[in-house]
Amino acid sequence: MLDNCRLALFCSIKCPGELILKLFDLAKELRDREVGVISGFHAPMDKECFDILLRGKGPIAWCPARSIEGMRLKPEYKKAILEKRLFILSPFIENKRRMSAQMAEKRNDAVATLAERLFVAYASPGGKIEHLCRFVVTTGKPIYTFESSHTQNLLNLGAEVATIDEIASVGGRSQ
DSSP, rough: OGGGGOEEEESSSSOOOOHHHHHHHHHHHHHHHHHHHEOOOHHHHHHHHHHHTTTSSEEEEOOOOSSOTTTTOHHHHHHHHHTEEEOOSSSSTOOOSSHHHHHHHHHHHHHHHHSSSEEESOTTTSSSSHHHHHHHHHHTTTTTSSGGGHHHHHHHHHEEEEHHHHHHHHHTTTO
């Protein structure tokens, strides 16, 4: 299952409106093409993408920044698990039930490590996602983003602009 979720999805908590619309379109394309996605799905836009992806048939790997022991799941999550489309994994032991910034950072590192490629819709300048991207670039893993003045910091780091078709084909079942 995890082998099918090779595209990591990241977005900082505050995302410019111009990029929100592009990210909705991307999430729909990823859903329709059954592209496997891995993410923490914690930031507001990540959560929206998670909801869109759940309405599809593609695989999803969800990495919450807490232990999964005793986690309460919505019925739609349980359904996707039973369909073997949703896989929940966490690098945290059972006594870590409350998320912290440090745990989110560790989770993001794990997601980036497990993924083959990253798509970063937006990274706040100087923020944690930008910091993660600085490290990922040194590993040689490709990072994709949208063409926008709001993503210039990512482009300066070495992220590539890709069309929705190019991003959706990364790790998709059509390959």
